[in-house]
Amino acid sequence: MTKAIISINHVTKDFGSVRAVNDANFEIAEGEFFSLLGPSGCGKTTLLRILAGFEVPSAGSIYIDGRDVTLLPPNHRPVNMVFQNYAIFPHLNVASNIAFGMRRSGLSKAELAERIEEMLELIRLPGYGERGAHELSGGQRQRVALARALIKQPKVLLLDEPLGALDKKLREQMQIELRQLQQQVGITFVFVTHDQEEALTLSDRIAVMSQGDVLEISTPGELYEAPRSRFVADFIGTMNFFDCIVGDYRGGVLSADSAELGPVRVACTTPPAAPGEGFVLAIRPEKFQLVFDDAGASANTVRGRMGPSAYLGDRSHFYVYLEGRNEPVSVALPNLARSLDRIRGVDQEVWLTWPEDAAVLLPREE
Amino acid sequence: MSASPSEPVRATRGGVRVWFMRSESARGYALLSPTLVVVVLGLIFPIVILTTLSFWKQDYVDIIRTFTLENYSAFFEKKIYYLILYRSIRISAFVTLVTIVLAYPLAYFIAFHVQKNKIMWIILVTIPFWTSYLLRVFAWKVILGYNGVINSGLISLGLISEPLEFLLYNPTAVVITLAHAWAAVAILPIYVSLEKIDRSLIEAARDLGESAFMTFVRVTLPLSLPGVIAASLLVFIPTVGEYVTPTLVGGTRGIMIGNIIQSMFGKALNWPLGAALSIISMLTVTLAVCVLLGGTRWFRKKVG
Amino acid sequence: MAATRLKLNGLGLYAIAYLGFLYLPVAVLPVFSFNDSQYVAFPLKGFTLRWYDELADSYGLLNALGNSIRVALCVSVLSTVLGVFAAKAVTRYRMHGRGGLIGFIMVPLVIPEIILGISLLMTFSLSDVRLSLVTVGIGHLLLCVPFSMLVLISRMEGFDRSMEEAARDLGENAWGTFWRVTFPIIFPGVVASLLLTFTISFDEFVLAFFLSGSDATLPLHIWSQLRFPERLPSVLSLGAIIVVASTIVVFVAEFVRRRGVQLAPPRA
Numbered sequence: 001m002t003k004a005i006i007s008i009n010h011v012t013k014d015f016g017s018v019r020a021v022n023d024a025n026f027e028i029a030e031g032e033f034f035s036l037l038g039p040s041g042c043g044k045t046t047l048l049r050i051l052a053g054f055e056v057p058s059a060g061s062i063y064i065d066g067r068d069v070t071l072l073p074p075n076h077r078p079v080n081m082v083f084q085n086y087a088i089f090p091h092l093n094v095a096s097n098i099a100f101g102m103r104r105s106g107l108s109k110a111e112l113a114e115r116i117e118e119m120l121e122l123i124r125l126p127g128y129g130e131r132g133a134h135e136l137s138g139g140q141r142q143r144v145a146l147a148r149a150l151i152k153q154p155k156v157l158l159l160d161e162p163l164g165a166l167d168k169k170l171r172e173q174m175q176i177e178l179r180q181l182q183q184q185v186g187i188t189f190v191f192v193t194h195d196q197e198e199a200l201t202l203s204d205r206i207a208v209m210s211q212g213d214v215l216e217i218s219t220p221g222e223l224y225e226a227p228r229s230r231f232v233a234d235f236i237g238t239m240n241f242f243d244c245i246v247g248d249y250r251g252g253v254l255s256a257d258s259a260e261l262g263p264v265r266v267a268c269t270t271p272p273a274a275p276g277e278g279f280v281l282a283i284r285p286e287k288f289q290l291v292f293d294d295a296g297a298s299a300n301t302v303r304g305r306m307g308p309s310a311y312l313g314d315r316s317h318f319y320v321y322l323e324g325r326n327e328p329v330s331v332a333l334p335n336l337a338r339s340l341d342r343i344r345g346v347d348q349e350v351w352l353t354w355p356e357d358a359a360v361l362l363p364r365e366e
Numbered sequence: 367m368s369a370s371p372s373e374p375v376r377a378t379r380g381g382v383r384v385w386f387m388r389s390e391s392a393r394g395y396a397l398l399s400p401t402l403v404v405v406v407l408g409l410i411f412p413i414v415i416l417t418t419l420s421f422w423k424q425d426y427v428d429i430i431r432t433f434t435l436e437n438y439s440a441f442f443e444k445k446i447y448y449l450i451l452y453r454s455i456r457i458s459a460f461v462t463l464v465t466i467v468l469a470y471p472l473a474y475f476i477a478f479h480v481q482k483n484k485i486m487w488i489i490l491v492t493i494p495f496w497t498s499y500l501l502r503v504f505a506w507k508v509i510l511g512y513n514g515v516i517n518s519g520l521i522s523l524g525l526i527s528e529p530l531e532f533l534l535y536n537p538t539a540v541v542i543t544l545a546h547a548w549a550a551v552a553i554l555p556i557y558v559s560l561e562k563i564d565r566s567l568i569e570a571a572r573d574l575g576e577s578a579f580m581t582f583v584r585v586t587l588p589l590s591l592p593g594v595i596a597a598s599l600l601v602f603i604p605t606v607g608e609y610v611t612p613t614l615v616g617g618t619r620g621i622m623i624g625n626i627i628q629s630m631f632g633k634a635l636n637w638p639l640g641a642a643l644s645i646i647s648m649l650t651v652t653l654a655v656c657v658l659l660g661g662t663r664w665f666r667k668k669v670g
Numbered sequence: 671m672a673a674t675r676l677k678l679n680g681l682g683l684y685a686i687a688y689l690g691f692l693y694l695p696v697a698v699l700p701v702f703s704f705n706d707s708q709y710v711a712f713p714l715k716g717f718t719l720r721w722y723d724e725l726a727d728s729y730g731l732l733n734a735l736g737n738s739i740r741v742a743l744c745v746s747v748l749s750t751v752l753g754v755f756a757a758k759a760v761t762r763y764r765m766h767g768r769g770g771l772i773g774f775i776m777v778p779l780v781i782p783e784i785i786l787g788i789s790l791l792m793t794f795s796l797s798d799v800r801l802s803l804v805t806v807g808i809g810h811l812l813l814c815v816p817f818s819m820l821v822l823i824s825r826m827e828g829f830d831r832s833m834e835e836a837a838r839d840l841g842e843n844a845w846g847t848f849w850r851v852t853f854p855i856i857f858p859g860v861v862a863s864l865l866l867t868f869t870i871s872f873d874e875f876v877l878a879f880f881l882s883g884s885d886a887t888l889p890l891h892i893w894s895q896l897r898f899p900e901r902l903p904s905v906l907s908l909g910a911i912i913v914v915a916s917t918i919v920v921f922v923a924e925f926v927r928r929r930g931v932q933l934a935p936p937r938a
Binding site for chain 1: 764829830832833835836837838839840841842843846850851854855
């Protein structure tokens with residue numbers, strides 16, 4: 001890993017009797033696009049505000065660029081923030097908003113004007129300097145908020161759900177722009193979001209939080225393909241979980257037994273538990289294949305009945321009911337040419353199969 | 367790397383500055399403290415002195431600083447104080463009732479029937495109250511007087527031959543004047559609570575088959591009750607101690623406890639007794655307020 | 671007037687009648703201030719400006735007016751400053767017992783003024799403070815702070831604290847943040863607080879009655895004039911002037927409020 005720009009050391013924050021952040025302890029590398037992901041109330045925003053200096057942790061310390069900033073007020077920190085509602089100053093025009101933090105920069109008027117023009121180019125709003133704050137659309141406000149923070153050339157840019165207020169189309173466009181911008185300016189971004197898709201799209205690494213705890217820090221690919229806890233597996237994307245019992249482990253392949261799936265074979269480096277003990281097998285919907293002819297009774301094959309389905313344009317979702325399992329299994333198939341031809345509808349008999357390397361092994365949680 | 371996560375937690379170190387930085391409450395209190403000091407010195411301290419004085423005794427121009435209950439027993443022995451306090455409460459309660467009954471429809475009108483320019487209506491309602499209170503009360507004296515605006519107007523129109531005498535110098539004149547003087551104080555909170563009501567609740571009630579009137583009784587009125595209660599308190603409590611209005615338009619039959627208390631600090635010169643009367647009035651008002659609040663709670667349970 | 675566009679149903683008629691009741695005493699003042707008669711009675715006698723001339727010649731009046739303006743200015747500024755502090759504290763910090771503290775500061779609003787007046791009078795006299803315009807001002811301050819606080823709290827709550835955080839984040843210290851962000855945004859609230867408290871102090875009679883020394887404020891002067899029937903028309907003309915002046919002030923205040931920063935910008 002490259003040099004750590006932010007180091008969060010055993011940070012805990014209590015609001016009265018509520019613990020918002022519980023013993024967060026990790027580092028963020030220079031130049032990273034780092035996301036804090038979790039459902040609302042998980043403590044991600046509190047952690048971001050601790051980095052910005054708006055909250056002082058109840059315990060622990062924060063280092064930014066090698067300096068202890070735990071008690072440093074926000075105005076003395078080498079970080080800047082893009083707020084959830086953008087916090088564009090309503091009494092100032094766009095140029096004054098962007099110039100707000102440059103009062104002590106020592107730049108001459110002309111130099112400052114030039115910098116502002118550069119920033120307006122960067123956010124692709126040239127000539128908007130004289131616009132009033134209330135004349136801007138949501139997307140424009142977001143860009144001005146970015147420019148206002150970036151003109152300060154911070155070591156780290158903090159973003160608090162900056163795309164949350166935008167509609168879907170605009171949000172997707174802004175995601176791409178944001179990622180390009182980050183690569184262009186080369187600043188570390190710490191990005192808070194509850195939208196897992198957004199986090200996966202944008203981030204180099206993601207910290208998944210729940211109820212104040214940092215559960216897992218990984219790259220998007222690892223989080224999706226090899227989550228280390230049931231919460232993370234469930235929170236990121238859709239996941240089907242099956243209880244299994246460990247059997248043989250031979251040649252990198254684990255044989256196991258499941259009441260719902262029958263015999264299963266999983267490729268893994270180490271077995272998840274001792275023989276005879278339980279673990280959880282997790283399979284993503286798109287890892288299944290739907291077979292319409294009797295596939296027999298081999299490993300990684302199970303018979304079921306079609307439940308309701310949903311057509312989503314590029315792909316279709318199916319629910320498949322298994323014997324001995326109340327919850328249907330979620331299956332996703334790409335809508336390739338005529339792949340749906342053989343689907344007759346609800347109650348049709350189908351078989352699910354999946355490759356040995358498709359499943360994730362998770363420890364059983366009480 | 368200069369800081370490793372395994373380094374001992376440094377920021378838990380002590381010190382007043384750290385505590386101050388870590389405690390939002392402390393910083394909030396620091397900012398609030400000048401105002402709190404003003405209120406403590408200007409209100410709590412004087413009330414303590416008032417209470418202390420009520421247990422002392424006036425001896426001509428001197429005040430004897432020994433504990434006595436004489437002032438309180440005087441209140442119960444001399445019927446006049448008791449009767450006037452009772453009258454004050456009654457007048458104030460009546461004023462409150464009249465003011466709110468008159469104000470509610472107007473607040474309702476502005477909240478539900480005025481589409482544009484609600485603010486203009488609010489300004490229109492409040493303008494009379496931006497002019498001198500003293501002059502407004504005085505204007506009522508001129509309007510209601512024996513040779514006043516109403517009487518002379520009616521006489522010059524030939525409707526009456528003799529001036530009406532029942533207009534001025536009685537409790538009714540006090541009630542009219544106060545119902546006018548405190549109108550804005552009643553209208554504003556009621557308006558605010560009506561304005562806050564989610565319109566879809568009213569539509570829902572109509573949709574569920576309630577008549578317009580029953581919708582008002584079962585939805586609008588209970589939801590506006592907080593405003594009505596606030597208005598009642600804001601009118602009732604200060605008017606009990608009213609001094610100017612009874613003096614100008616009340617006559618002898620309209621004397622209120624405020625006049626008696628004032629006289630203890632003027633002609634009658636008995637500060638401790640005045641203090642005791644003030645304390646008794648305040649306690650009585652507090653009791654009345656508790657009864658009012660208890661009553662509305664009961665009402666709310668019954669309607670809800 | 672707005673009423674012309676309204677359907678005049680029963681409620682509308684009532685509203686207009688009620689406005690008539692509210693404006694009756696206010697209308698009496700100017701009408702009879704131009705009436706060429708000692709007596710405030712119908713029929714009207716004729717137009718005159720002599721009561722206004724009489725006003726201009728009254729030394730006592732001008733003196734009292736000056737006193738009232740001085741007291742009201744000091745009180746409104748102090749009260750607004752305290753109000754800004756207090757409103758900032760209760761809206762921007764998570765505090766233990768926040769509701770109780772607000773209630774505590776509001777108490778002067780629900781204590782009969784006469785009791786406030788005498789308890790302050792006793793406090794001053796027992797601690798040998800000479801009664802003067804200063805003591806009147808202290809009384810008024812107590813009455814005005816709750817109003818300032820209410821006005822400013824609602825303005826502070828109306829704008830997002832992230833504005834102030836953004837300023838801190840962009841490198842401003844607390845002081846700079848206040849002057850560059852908070853103050854411009856709450857400016858209409860500050861004006862409203864100044865006007866409201868100025869008017870309250872300017873108009874206040876009962877506290878001044880107990881707490882003033884030899885210097886009279888305007889309401890005290892008016893009170894002293896009410897005893898003399900021959901001064902009545904003059905008092906009416908003074909009242910008329912106050913009505914007009916305060917109406918202008920109210921409209922100016924509303925104008926400032928509307929010109930103020932839009933708090934909720936339209937979403938695109």
